[in-house]
Amino acid sequence: MNKLKTILFSLILVSFIACKPAEPPAPYPYETNPKFMWGFADFYGNYYQNYEIENNVVSLNLFTEKLAINDKFQLEGVGQYLIIEDIFSASSDTLLPNGEYKVAETGEPFTFYGGKKFEDNHDAIPSGAFIHYIEADPTKSKIAYITDGTMNIHAKNDTIYSISCDFILDGKTELKGTFNNVLYHIDRVAETPPSAVRRKLISHIHTP
Numbered sequence: 001m002n003k004l005k006t007i008l009f010s011l012i013l014v015s016f017i018a019c020k021p022a023e024p025p026a027p028y029p030y031e032t033n034p035k036f037m038w039g040f041a042d043f044y045g046n047y048y049q050n051y052e053i054e055n056n057v058v059s060l061n062l063f064t065e066k067l068a069i070n071d072k073f074q075l076e077g078v079g080q081y082l083i084i085e086d087i088f089s090a091s092s093d094t095l096l097p098n099g100e101y102k103v104a105e106t107g108e109p110f111t112f113y114g115g116k117k118f119e120d121n122h123d124a125i126p127s128g129a130f131i132h133y134i135e136a137d138p139t140k141s142k143i144a145y146i147t148d149g150t151m152n153i154h155a156k157n158d159t160i161y162s163i164s165c166d167f168i169l170d171g172k173t174e175l176k177g178t179f180n181n182v183l184y185h186i187d188r189v190a191e192t193p194p195s196a197v198r199r200k201l202i203s204h205i206h207t208p
Helices: 002-019
Strands: 038-045 056-063 067-069 075-077 079-089 099-103 116-120 123-127 129-134 142-156 160-169 174-182 184-187
Touching: 038 174, 067 079, 116 142, 123 129, 142 174
Parallel strands: 038 184
Antiparallel strands: 038 056, 056 079, 067 075, 079 129, 099 142, 116 123, 129 142, 142 160, 160 174
């Protein structure tokens, strides 16, 4: 009888363990001073020419270590993804020049637009400068908008870029961050004429 009870107890225990729901993925620990490991810059030329801004526009994309882009141009992994869509430089510059850049709505060289959220048919569309905190559970991912601050850029041989950030987010919290690596510049002028819709990597985040 005792042996039978032991067998029954073991079977019940195994069934309980088998039915136990999987543990949810651990939340990604947000870093206030992340180290961005790789990135690229998109060159759009005088993208805002139709708005009487002749200065060139570059978009900067920086990623922490555990983020990657797959062969379908989808972002995979967990981490922090910094996007600064509208960095202005002189009409003679095709690469990001050395200097300090600040949040401003002027369209002048060495400035960039702050972050904003637009509503389109009840869909929230991030724009400007923002950071995307990407979690293993996509429902936990979130976006914070950069409303103030500066960014320092120093390039060596137009290839190795050192970037340091000192931003204020919309929640009045600070976001710093550094990058020191090759920064590839991609010419998007031909495929994206002035005021045309730019392709956003943020809309192609892969969720398994």
